[in-house]
Amino acid sequence: MKLVLYSTNSEFPDETIYNKEYPDRSKIWDDIANKYLEHEIFVVTKFPAAYEFLDSSQGKFVNFPEKVKFKILPATANDEEFADIICTLKPDVAIDISLHSFNNDWGTLANSIIGDILKSRGIKVASNSINTALTFFDKWNAHILLKEKGFNVPNAIYINYNLLNTDKEYPEITAVNQYKEYVFYELKKLKFPIIIKSVTGTNSTGICVAKTFEEACNFLNSNLAKTDYIAEEFISGKEYGVEIRGIEGNYYVTPPFLLSSGKDGVTHPLSNIKLGPVTNSKKHNLIELKKEMLRFANEFKTCVNAQLDLIYDGQKYYILDVNLRCSGMTPLTCSSNRIEQLETYVEYALQYAGVKIEQKNQEEKYSINFKLNNPKVERIEELSSIKHIDSVVALEGLGLKYYSVVFGGFDTMLELLEETKLLQEKFSDIIDYSIIESIERNIDDFT
Numbered sequence: 001m002k003l004v005l006y007s008t009n010s011e012f013p014d015e016t017i018y019n020k021e022y023p024d025r026s027k028i029w030d031d032i033a034n035k036y037l038e039h040e041i042f043v044v045t046k047f048p049a050a051y052e053f054l055d056s057s058q059g060k061f062v063n064f065p066e067k068v069k070f071k072i073l074p075a076t077a078n079d080e081e082f083a084d085i086i087c088t089l090k091p092d093v094a095i096d097i098s099l100h101s102f103n104n105d106w107g108t109l110a111n112s113i114i115g116d117i118l119k120s121r122g123i124k125v126a127s128n129s130i131n132t133a134l135t136f137f138d139k140w141n142a143h144i145l146l147k148e149k150g151f152n153v154p155n156a157i158y159i160n161y162n163l164l165n166t167d168k169e170y171p172e173i174t175a176v177n178q179y180k181e182y183v184f185y186e187l188k189k190l191k192f193p194i195i196i197k198s199v200t201g202t203n204s205t206g207i208c209v210a211k212t213f214e215e216a217c218n219f220l221n222s223n224l225a226k227t228d229y230i231a232e233e234f235i236s237g238k239e240y241g242v243e244i245r246g247i248e249g250n251y252y253v254t255p256p257f258l259l260s261s262g263k264d265g266v267t268h269p270l271s272n273i274k275l276g277p278v279t280n281s282k283k284h285n286l287i288e289l290k291k292e293m294l295r296f297a298n299e300f301k302t303c304v305n306a307q308l309d310l311i312y313d314g315q316k317y318y319i320l321d322v323n324l325r326c327s328g329m330t331p332l333t334c335s336s337n338r339i340e341q342l343e344t345y346v347e348y349a350l351q352y353a354g355v356k357i358e359q360k361n362q363e364e365k366y367s368i369n370f371k372l373n374n375p376k377v378e379r380i381e382e383l384s385s386i387k388h389i390d391s392v393v394a395l396e397g398l399g400l401k402y403y404s405v406v407f408g409g410f411d412t413m414l415e416l417l418e419e420t421k422l423l424q425e426k427f428s429d430i431i432d433y434s435i436i437e438s439i440e441r442n443i444d445d446f447t
Contacts, residue, residue: 002040003349004091007099008082008110009049012075015059017397019051022384025342026054026065032343033067041346044071044086049099049107051395052326053342079110083117093353094118096127096303097345098325102398105202108324109133126247126352128303128324135300136322139199140230149299151292152318156232157186158199164220187216193234195266196220198227207266209234237313238445239267239320240278242289243333244297244306245344247352251302253293254333255279255286255364256310258445260438267309269328273438274369277336278445289317304348305330328369328404335367335390335408366416366446367408368439375403375430383427388419403430413439413446 033041043053050072055062064070071085086094096115098108108128115127136142140158147153160179162169167177187194196208196219206225210216216231240256257276259267278284289310297306307327309320326341334341347357367390372380375394380403384392388409395402407423410416417439424431 001038001092001350001353001355002042002089003346003353004042004044004086004089004094005097005345005349006044006082006086006094006111006114007049007053007097007107008073008077008079008114009046009075009099009101009107010110011048011101011103013047013059014397017051017056017059018394019056019397020062020394021055022380022389022392024055024063026063028340028342029065029068032340032346033065035343036346036350039346039350041068042071042089042091043068044073044082044089046073046075046077046082048075048101052099079113079117083114083121086114086118087121087123091123093349094123094125094127095345095349095352096125098128098305100323100325100327101202103202104200105323105325106137106200109137124353126303126348129301132300132302133324136324137200139197139201139321140228141199142322143230143232146319146322151296152316154232154235154318154320155190156230157183157190159183159196159220159229159231161226161228165223168223183220184213184217187231188213190231191233192216194231195234196229196231198225199230200227209266235311235313235318235320237311238442240276240310240312240317241274241327241329242293242308242310243327243329244293244302244308245304245333245348246297247303247348248298248301250351251294251297253290253297254336256284256289256312257329257332257336258442259309271371273371273435274329274332275439275442276332276366276446277364279364280445280447284312284445285316292317304345331391331393331404331406332367332369332408335406336364338365338409365408366410366413367406368416368420368435369404369406370431370435372403372405372430373432374401379427379430383430386423413443417443 096111098111101107112128112130112133115125118125135145143153143156163179167174193211198206208219239259241259242256243254245252255277257274260273261267305326307323307329310317351357388407390406390408393404
């Protein structure tokens with residue numbers, strides 16, 4: 001059977017990018033291919049998206065696997081051209097592997113369009129629908145639909161940027177900006193503090209935490225970002241992430257994983273600590289949470305990966321954000337399940353094609369994801385050889401330096417804590433002690 005895994009991207013590649021994973025991605029791909037020798041595996045993508053698939057340096061790929069074939073399209077290829085390439089491969093099944101984008105987080109929308117084109121040409125393809133992808137690309141649309149479907153979301157209002165600034169655009173004819181009057185009137189009804197964020201933003205960039213009505217007004221009048229906003233009440237509680245993996249009829253919901261927040265109370269995915277799974281079922285109402293997450297997956301027929309940011313106030317969970325794609329949590333949840341992330345894509349494609357896949361043991365182990373402090377290559381290589389280090393990713397370019405570690409596979413949280421202490425002592429130059437403090441501060445979530 002011929003399988004095509006595809007993921008597009010709409011950004012120009014950064015020619016300075018350095019991207020390396022330990023262990024080597026090409027080896028991971030070939031190890032996977034050796035398990036599925038009766039199938040041909042193709043990956044169709046563009047360079048910016050491929051940083052999650054292949055190692056690269058200075059705008060070029062370092063190496064390719066021998067047994068998995070890659071088709072790399074130019075950055076300017078549109079959705080029709082992308083679909084054309086997939087069609088020439090004549091796959092038995094194609095599957096949408098949506099990835100993160102650094103500008104507008106619309107990779108899922110692009111992949112769903114390609115999926116729709118492929119379906120119209122008679123190709124069997126597993127993909128999110130365009131309507132679902134568009135809904136969750138826009139945080140306000142997502143908020144409205146989730147509320148209509150009975151999911152818990154914070155109280156919120158929508159703010160149109162152009163209307164908010166009509167008085168600045170046309171001062172000679174606007175005596176009173178009635179839309180701004182409406183926005184400020186509705187803001188007063190919200191319980192402060194509130195969070196103001198772009199309806200299409202990603203990585204928690206440009207977020208304002210306004211403790212008072214005056215702070216909210218000052219931010220909205222500042223024109224710091226030319227975007228439409230959603231302003232929502234700040235729910236007091238701990239923030240967790242959940243992933244839903246699989247295809248319709250075969251979903252797996254992970255337990256929640258703790259997401260650390262910054263000093264502003266907001267989770268910043270490029271710098272935070274992720275830890276879990278949370279196992280205190282009674283304290284965290286895990287049975288009801290799983291039911292709601294399965295209801296979400298079946299309601300919207302999610303495909304391959306869906307990641308939800310949640311906040312728990314001690315009684316119920318509120319949905320803060322939905323990402324219909326792989327996320328920074330995905331390597332961690334796979335570590336916890338002791339499975340290989342890239343292999344899951346092949347399995348979902350085969351399941352969609354009707355092949356029965358033997359279910360793996362999904363008993364979760366305890367794992368942690370944390371970031372390194374500007375490490376040298378030699379230290380990364382030394383770290384990657386340590387037992388229980390499942391992956392180390394170094395990404396330089398795209399305006400950032402990002403070094404991420406997944407340390408996992410422990411039977412108890414206390415074992416993870418003790419092993420992380422030893423790891424931090426040995427690598428204190430690149431691993432901050434605050435990671436230990438974060439585990440200790442939240443240990444009750446896991447016992």
